[in-house]
Amino acid sequence: MEVMAWLFVLFAVALIVYAVFFSPKLTGKARLHFIITNNQTGETREGDSPMAHKITAGTSFHVSVKGYDAFDNEAPIENSVFATSDEAKMTVTPDEGGAPGATFTSVGPAGVAQAQVSADLKVGEGENVAQGFLDVEIVAGEAVKLVITPDPV
DSSP states (O other): OHHHHHHHHHHHHHHHHHHHHTOHHHHTOOEEEEEEEETTTOOEEEEESSEEEEEETTOEEEEEEEEEOTTSOEEOOEEEEEEESOTTTEEEEEOGGGOSEEEEEEOSOOEEEEEEEEEESSOSSSOOEEEEEEEEEEEOOOOOOOOOOOOOO
């Protein structure tokens, strides 16, 4: 019986440690949430930053960003800024009118680039800037030509 009591105490302590140090609802951590739409297929997926996405060379995708408070309520954000880590692989075109979204387009070379966003979570005076990242793997598209190379004999 004494062992069961100690196990219960250990479980309770672990639960309290999680709630105090790791639960976003109790730590007051706000978050950025990505909504990604493939421009070719119309397929949409969502998730919190950081995320990963795979596209074919020469294609594009749209990203919308929403802010959420510590209780998972959608919260307004302002001054969203979108960027790419490697303009030789992927370009970015922000949405018009200040909407929190942008279109990212791969420009040819396969490889890895990062879609980046920063936004002010505190609307009005003052700032609380958060950043979000989307790792993008750009893979080769469908073959469009064959190259024949003779091997030495």
